[in-house]
Amino acid sequence: MNMWFSSLFLVAGLFLSCSAQTVEECRPLITPLPTFEPSYGKWIFIMGWIDxxxxxxxxxxxxxQWIHFRETPGQPKELVEDIGISPTYCKYGSSPVTLHMNTAITDKTNFSCTYHSLPTCEGCLLYTVNSRNNNNLLPIMNITNPTTIHEVKGYRAFYLMARENHVKHYELVRTMKTAKCLGFTGEPDFLYDPENSDFSQEREGVRGQSELSTK
Incomplete structure (x- = not known):
């Protein structure tokens, strides 16, 4: 196993055993940045939680997983393209995003998401996500259990992304502290493994396009 990937699990163990953060310690970690600034280019998902x-x-x-922020011709901001790589195939999708002060909002037919950007290291992005989904997703996901339906209709998530496929050890620890302050417990639900191949080049030029506008 990759040495850096192994260190993530060591940090995860530290995260599970560390004491709860105080309100004073949490406040600077979870206070959103005053504006949501576009950060163009490709960002790699390093770790994340979802409830x-x-x-x-x-x-x-x-x-x-990675996300690409791209400026839309004729628009002052960007479009957003998400690309997730499963064990056997690549999945691609794009979403329009509207910026309003310190919030980014995606509103599509099946779901809406609200994003806030939190303090993090240079070359990193740290987002909180609140998602609301409608009933159209239930038959697609073959879900009938009432409890599960509730969890599909709304969820919270927390992501760390970076320009490179790694971040400093102290930033991993800081991110895990932030996650705990936000109420996410346990190991991250996603940890990036640098040994996995990047399928992005295979889809060069095959991208969904959607605009991001500002209010």
Whole structure:
């Protein structure tokens, strides 16, 4: 196993055993940045948590995930393209995003997501996500259990992304402390393994396009 990937599990163990953060310690970690600034280019998912069991399964099945922020011609900001890599195939999707002060909002037919950006290291992105989904997703995911339906209709998530496929050890620890302050417990639901291949080049030029506008 990759040495860096192994260290993530060591940090995860530290995260599980560390004491709860105080309100004073948590405040600077979880206070959103005053503006949500576009950060163009490719960002690799390093780790993340999600509080919905059905989406945890999907999240954990991905060996590699990345997101591409791209400026839209004629627009002052960007479009967003998500690409998730499962164990056997690549999944691609794009979403329009609207920026309003310190919030980014994705609103599509099947779901809406609200994003806030938190303090993190240079070359990193740290997002909280609140998602609301409608009933259209239930038959697609073959879900009938009432408890599971509730977890599909709404969930919270927390992601660390970076330009490179690794971050400093202290930033991993800081991110895990932030996760705990936000109420996410246990090991991350996703940990990036640098040994997994990057399928992004295989889809060069085959991208969904959607605009991001500002209010």
């Amino acid at each position: 919905s069991e059905p989406f945890k399964v999907l999240f954990r099945s991905a060996k590699s």
